[in-house]
Amino acid sequence: MLSQQERDEIEAEFPHYEKKRGVSVEAMKIIQRHRGWVSTQAIEEISEFLEMTPDELDGVATFYNLIFRKPVGKHVILVCDSVSCWIMGYEEVRSHLLSRLGIQFGQTTGDGRFTLLSVPCLGACDQAPAMMVNDKLYGNLDPAKIDEILEAHA
Amino acid sequence: MERPLTRNIRLGKSPLHLKDYEKAGGYQGARKALQTMAPQEVTELVKNSNLRGRGGAGFPTGMKWSFVPMGEDAPRIKYVVANADEMEPGTFKDRFLLEGDPQQLIEGMIIAAYAVQASVAYIFLRWAYKRAAQLLTKAIAEAYQAGYLGQNILDSGFNLEMHLHTSAGRYMCGEETALLNALEARRANPRAKPPFPPVVGLWGKPTVVNNVETLCNIPHIVANGVEWYRGLSQSEDRGTKIYGISGRVKRPGVWELPMGTTIRELLQEHAGGMSDGFTFRGLLPGGASTDFLVEEHLDVNMDFGSVQKVGSRLGTGTMIILDDRTCPVGMVHNLERFFAQESCGWCTPCRDGLPWVARILQGLEQGEGEPGDLEILDRHTHLLGLGHTFCALAPGAIEPLQSALHYFREDFQRHIDDKCCPWS
Numbered sequence: 001m002l003s004q005q006e007r008d009e010i011e012a013e014f015p016h017y018e019k020k021r022g023v024s025v026e027a028m029k030i031i032q033r034h035r036g037w038v039s040t041q042a043i044e045e046i047s048e049f050l051e052m053t054p055d056e057l058d059g060v061a062t063f064y065n066l067i068f069r070k071p072v073g074k075h076v077i078l079v080c081d082s083v084s085c086w087i088m089g090y091e092e093v094r095s096h097l098l099s100r101l102g103i104q105f106g107q108t109t110g111d112g113r114f115t116l117l118s119v120p121c122l123g124a125c126d127q128a129p130a131m132m133v134n135d136k137l138y139g140n141l142d143p144a145k146i147d148e149i150l151e152a153h154a
Numbered sequence: 155m156e157r158p159l160t161r162n163i164r165l166g167k168s169p170l171h172l173k174d175y176e177k178a179g180g181y182q183g184a185r186k187a188l189q190t191m192a193p194q195e196v197t198e199l200v201k202n203s204n205l206r207g208r209g210g211a212g213f214p215t216g217m218k219w220s221f222v223p224m225g226e227d228a229p230r231i232k233y234v235v236a237n238a239d240e241m242e243p244g245t246f247k248d249r250f251l252l253e254g255d256p257q258q259l260i261e262g263m264i265i266a267a268y269a270v271q272a273s274v275a276y277i278f279l280r281w282a283y284k285r286a287a288q289l290l291t292k293a294i295a296e297a298y299q300a301g302y303l304g305q306n307i308l309d310s311g312f313n314l315e316m317h318l319h320t321s322a323g324r325y326m327c328g329e330e331t332a333l334l335n336a337l338e339a340r341r342a343n344p345r346a347k348p349p350f351p352p353v354v355g356l357w358g359k360p361t362v363v364n365n366v367e368t369l370c371n372i373p374h375i376v377a378n379g380v381e382w383y384r385g386l387s388q389s390e391d392r393g394t395k396i397y398g399i400s401g402r403v404k405r406p407g408v409w410e411l412p413m414g415t416t417i418r419e420l421l422q423e424h425a426g427g428m429s430d431g432f433t434f435r436g437l438l439p440g441g442a443s444t445d446f447l448v449e450e451h452l453d454v455n456m457d458f459g460s461v462q463k464v465g466s467r468l469g470t471g472t473m474i475i476l477d478d479r480t481c482p483v484g485m486v487h488n489l490e491r492f493f494a495q496e497s498c499g500w501c502t503p504c505r506d507g508l509p510w511v512a513r514i515l516q517g518l519e520q521g522e523g524e525p526g527d528l529e530i531l532d533r534h535t536h537l538l539g540l541g542h543t544f545c546a547l548a549p550g551a552i553e554p555l556q557s558a559l560h561y562f563r564e565d566f567q568r569h570i571d572d573k574c575c576p577w578s
Contacts, residue, residue, distance in 0.1 A: 016317040016319075017339075018231070018356075018357045019338070019357065021338075021339055022337070022338050022339050022357075023339065024339040025321075025322050025336070025339045026319075026339075028322070029320070029322060059341055060339055060340060060341060063324065063341040063342060063498075064321075064322035064323045064324055064342075065322075065323040065324060066281050066322045066323040067322050067323075078282075081488075081492075082243035082244070082442070082488070082492055083243045083244055083438075083442055083474055083485060083488050083489055083492070084243065084244050084400040084401060084474055086484075086485070086488045087400075087401050087402065087474070087475075087476075087477070087480050087485065088400075088401070088402070119282075119323075120241060120243065120325055120492055120495070120496065121241060121242070121243040121244065121245070121442075121492075122282050123240050123241070123245065123246040123248075123249045123280070123282060123283065124246060124249075125243075125244050125245070125246050125398070125400035125406065125472070125474070126246060126398065126400055126406040126407050126408065127406075128400060128406075132282065135284045136284075137282075137284075137285075
């Protein structure tokens with residue numbers, strides 16, 4: 001069941017949209033903020049609250065790469081793999097992250113600490129290569145800097 | 155040299171609060187529009203300024219506004235949307251404006267909304283711009299408090315509500331009709347056109363969608379007039395442009411300069427030239443979905459007409475530099491893989507054609523290229539071109555491919571002949 005706080009936060013979005021279903025992306029982001037990801041059960045709960053079918057809502061959920069339909073780790077690392085970062089050394093960033101974390105893209109470390117995902121251009125091309133950890137952007141990456149960032153999140 | 159859009163921006167410092175923004179001349183444009191001009195006069199002024207959209211396509215802004223139904227019979231609800239879904243690879247200019255001077259965008263949106271008599275405005279912001287989201291939330295609240303948003307703005311009788319919508323990802327959302335679907339919380343597939351959004355947009359209502367940089371021009375055009383705006387430019391296309399450069403240059407960054415500044419000046423003077431040990435080979439002038447230009451084009455003016463004359467597009471005006479130590483085939487593979495991934499899957503040429511292109515390029519990179527591969531790529535540049543697809547994603551995707559096949563054909567051929575990537 002949606003918690004009271006989750007319901008309140010979703011309801012606060014209603015006045016911003018002409019129709020109730022317009023809130024659905026916001027609603028899933030709210031749930032994700034509280035629970036880390038959007039489970040099939042959560043899809044059912046939200047869709048009932050917004051008077052949509054679960055399939056309708058899941059159709060929306062699965063379009064957007066930042067609605068997580070699988071559990072993620074405590075920290076989500078989003079690595080830019082677009083053109084400017086690729087030119088500026090993405091391959092080195094990638095192989096360092098993979099070997100340090102011992103996982104592939106789309107996976108979570110055994111201790112549940114890190115999930116590694118690739119994302120398109122972060123709009124930080126002047127500080128390429130770049131990645132985000134949770135809500136924070138890190139640029140001009142090299143192996144030493146990546147080690148520092150990982151340790152800060154250990 | 156005047157830099158109206160970035161005059162308040164100080165690198166590494168917080169943006170101006172509303173009071174300081176006003177002291178610096180802010181909200182003079184909104185005041186003038188709402189208190190002394192009829193809505194249609196504002197649209198007419200923007201039309202006469204020849205402002206063209208800064209999001210990539212370059213559509214005349216005033217003309218877009220003039221398509222919105224006006225008068226008694228017009229729909230009661232209309233919308234204005236700032237497209238802040240900056241996701242064109244290599245593009246980071248709107249981030250600079252959003253983080254640097256959020257009040258400027260809000261003022262531009264108020265004037266745009268007044269011109270088309272919209273009552274609700276959205277900022278459609280990409281998820282990655284977390285700092286911009288914080289700053290915009292604060293700036294919108296300040297604007298409400300000061301009476302620039304809400305009911306009876308500046309005693310003009312005009313009402314406007316403004317909301318920030320943070321997206322949940324996907325490049326496709328930057329296409330204006332896909333953006334509207336995303337804003338209605340649907341899958342962000344593009345819509346059939348016509349009808350166009352100024353007539354049938356968000357929830358079926360007339361909707362103007364403008365890029366962030368475009369909207370940031372509006373307060374200055376209204377406050378200072380068309381003649382002044384013309385004087386900012388060095389070319390047929392008016393105003394200033396936020397240019398950017400990334401890649402192996404000494405000082406990657408963004409700069410506001412007269413529209414029509416040459417590529418050479420941008421590269422040499424503003425970006426400081428190539429990094430030591432790297433030689434220039436080519437560039438994408440305006441993001442991932444523009445055609446490559448090469449050495450012979452360095453003196454081309456970066457404006458819509460001039461870049462088009464040499465076979466590319468100004469696009470977003472943020473250039474990506476290809477150097478001699480980067481494989482052009484690898485670079486195009488990176489681009490096409492991106493487009494294949496970001497295709498919404500709605501139409502067959504894009505959904506199936508782009509992955510095919512990406513696979514062939516990957517094969518070339520891995521030394522598995524075969525005779526005939528380049529001809530298959532050539533054919534796709536036609537099959538995925540304008541008129542064959544539902545929206546502009548695939549036609550944009552093949553722009554760097556077709557020009558790379560033209561300018562760097564020998565490099566492509568070497569991948570097949572040598573059975574490996576010469577750069578690896």
